[in-house]
Amino acid sequence: MRVYLDNNATTIVDPHVFEEMEPFFVQKYGNPNSLHSFASETHQPLKTAMEKIYAGIHAPREDSVVITSCATESNNWVLKSIYFQYILTGRKNHIIVSEVEHPSVIATAKFIESQGCRVTYLPINHEGLIDAQSVRDYITDKTALVSIMTANNETGGIFPVQEIGEICKEHNVLFHTDAVQAIGKIPVDVQSFNVDYLTFSAHKFHGPKGVGGLYIKKGRELLPLLHGGSQMGGLRSGTLNVAGIVGMGKAMEQAVDALDYEMTDIKEMRDAFEDELLKIKDTFVVTPREKRTPNTTLISFRGIEGEAMLWDLNCAGVAASTGSACASEDLESNPVMEAIGADADLAHTAIRFSLSRYTTQEELDYTLEVVKKAVKRLREISSSYAYAPDGHDSKL
């Protein structure tokens, strides 16, 4: 049996999405900008897709939702353009990001920092969350932008974007949120969020890879990152990814339709699964369930290094994830676990299970058995487990 529980990394493309995309490869392959029927037959499908995308995030028509190639592009675009428009010109000198943003925000912030911008990396609290009021402490009259994600990819922790948005508005500071992990999991509404910019990516909600978007509020226009043939109103040039946009439209529509199922049924399945995992001795979950996206569990198994766990899970066909030590090329421990500053010994033991609307109860039952076996085997090998503070032996 193969079980996919790594849906925060990417998701299966919904067959209906795939079906809608298919005609735009071999039959309707025209460039939308051309002047002939091959072009014009793509216009209505593109329009429909854009309507669905706008509706999905409650974007008013006068605002822009620019289609990009991925969330990384959208995030880079916001930070770099703010650098060009506000920092380089000397109007402002500072931005604020959370310390657990996606690398596409952190690395870009580091880059503009190297170019002379002051950057505050906002710390998370013991629950792995951001205190909205703490943003207030760092805002100055020279702050150009606050960029805080809607939900964290590792823990699923939901950050108080609405409140942060209000604080930014109050101080006349631009606000960007990376909502990649939120679409299809919790309601996303650019108006109630008080955001100026919002990033999303199709492949996180059962759409295709290689297409994402950036919501830009009217009057908050950015400089183009890609100059060229003036597609997307000149904001983002490049031949339109027709199939991708059509696919993202359909995926957005379905994600919104499935939101209830995700927030009730999937949440129930996740909660029950997590309850069972927590019955295993010496397991820990950091962020409270009610403050998390409904599909995500980040859990530590004391005495077991994360990659070793992934290896055993994978041998049994279960796909999960870890941001910890050995799994990533740069050999760092899980950034969220480090930021929480909890028990250093646990920083390398976190495993993330992320469900989707395609996850079945049978798959979770199977995974649970696999996890129990892996925990038993690896704790027997573990040099540190027998020395756990409350003196448990190495048997489950």
Add this chain to the structure above:
Amino acid sequence: MGMDSLIGGTIWDEYSQKVQNLMNNPKNMGEITEEEAEAMGAKLIVADFGAESCGDAVRLYWAVDPKTDIILESKFKSFGCGTAIASSDTMAELCKGKTVDEAVKITNIDVEHAMRDNPDTPAVPPQKMHCSVMAYDVIKKAAAQYKGVDMESFEKEVIVCECARVSLSTLREVIRLNDLTTVEQITDYTKAGAFCKSCIRPGGHEEKDIYLVDLLEEYKKEKMAKNADNMATGGAVSFADMTVVQKLKAVDRVIDNNIRQMLIMDGGDMEILDIKENGSHIDIYIRYLGACSGCASSSTGTLFAIEGILREKLDENIRVIPV
């Protein structure tokens, strides 16, 4: 870069079959109890290395015959990823039947070679080499415990890159002999820095006393000191006695080495227009380019910095005049 580094595969694809088998079924996993050691007439040694908070920890058990110093039985426990488990298992296996002195000679490279499927293909990807280093360190710790000596006494050399086992003295010599200026060159010559990369600069997986970038800096300073000496001792003609062409070249060199980079980073640059003797002064006429022209500090801070450096490097009587 190049094709292979553009779409990274998973590190798991690079584990040898032997490594994978050992990860699934380590042969020497477990403990040796006091009773078991006693039954063998052996002394029990238990050594720990690494820390869970760093992501890797290993415990090595030895039953050593006190008469012959031979390791009769060797087992391990490990908190770590699969390659840490496989390396520890291989290390424990290699210890068996050896005397303690022989065991100390086992290096991480022996451990890694023993896990290869064929002699020419590494058993683990570069960033996993540090797992085998830990296996090597724990042996030294066990041996030190057995002999009642300090662990450091087994290492005569300071090792900078533990993955490739390159010593400080080797690195210094190679850098000097070949006039190396980049980390990539050091890696090409010695393999140091090719694996887990911790030894290149601070911030990697392992903390070091000295890094490759420190050695490069050290050599650079040494070279600069030498040049300065040459100038001071009249190894070259003094600046005032140079021809105009020589002066221009000398000024250009100092600007290239010390100043230009600073200006370029701020989006500017400068050029030398002329050099004239004016009484006891040597006047250097320059023109600012790019962002420097019109920058407020170009007639104050930046100018004083340029003048200061030229005076220090070439002649005290230099004056810099922006045109």
